[in-house]
Amino acid sequence: MSGWEGTLRRSQKEVLDELRQAIDRLAPINGDRLPPERSLCSMLACSRETLRRCYAQLEAEGLIWRHVGQGTFRGRRPVHLPIRDTLLVEGATPPDIIRARLLLEPQVAAEAALAADENDVLHLRDKVAQGRRATDRAACEQADDAFHRAVAETSRNPVLIGFLVYLSGARRRVAWQREWDRTYRRIAPNEFQSIHSDQHDAVVDGIANRDPQEAASAMRLHLETIQAAMTFQPDIAGTGPT
Numbered sequence: 001m002s003g004w005e006g007t008l009r010r011s012q013k014e015v016l017d018e019l020r021q022a023i024d025r026l027a028p029i030n031g032d033r034l035p036p037e038r039s040l041c042s043m044l045a046c047s048r049e050t051l052r053r054c055y056a057q058l059e060a061e062g063l064i065w066r067h068v069g070q071g072t073f074r075g076r077r078p079v080h081l082p083i084r085d086t087l088l089v090e091g092a093t094p095p096d097i098i099r100a101r102l103l104l105e106p107q108v109a110a111e112a113a114l115a116a117d118e119n120d121v122l123h124l125r126d127k128v129a130q131g132r133r134a135t136d137r138a139a140c141e142q143a144d145d146a147f148h149r150a151v152a153e154t155s156r157n158p159v160l161i162g163f164l165v166y167l168s169g170a171r172r173r174v175a176w177q178r179e180w181d182r183t184y185r186r187i188a189p190n191e192f193q194s195i196h197s198d199q200h201d202a203v204v205d206g207i208a209n210r211d212p213q214e215a216a217s218a219m220r221l222h223l224e225t226i227q228a229a230m231t232f233q234p235d236i237a238g239t240g241p242t
Helices: 003-009 012-026 037-044 048-060 084-090 094-115 118-133 137-154 158-171 174-186 189-208 212-231
Strands: 064-067 071-074
Touching (some): 012 037, 012 048, 048 137, 094 189, 118 189, 137 158, 174 212
């Protein structure tokens, strides 16, 4: 088998698992610089596109940070190197975030429907199953974030993946987490999980059917459900939403 054929056959999960091990070996201390992308691609037998998708995930987890023109480093971005878009995220309100998601994520789901293969669909189904098994608010939030990121990764478009990583960072800010916690406590957790998981499944159905419109509509309905839950204000009589 040629190196190129092996690159095509490697899954992103395989590459990501090996990349984590390589980072521990090649950059064991926070602040250590990772080898150039070309070297890592050769070492991991993957394309540069796959490596960058893995980098996006690791950066969102705080395991690496990147500086244009200087390289990729282990650990979180130093506080003395702020970036302008981080400041924008700090000022984002929950309505700002959900509106941005409504504008972006249905189209991401549509792109995923055009690019997905059978392994992608199985991976997405697994993410839905993880959400159904979540037992508390933190686990639900983590599973939900992982599902939406997996949809973006299925699109194979690094720009869209980058936008979703950016929004994922915004969702970890205090204002969003406070509102999410209120929503989770107000709605019975089992209902909250079942509704969201069913809607995630519907998104995957559209992707599995290779139907961009179906996938986009399912994602839009899901995000509108979140928007309604987070903005709901009980009436004076204390009745719930109709």
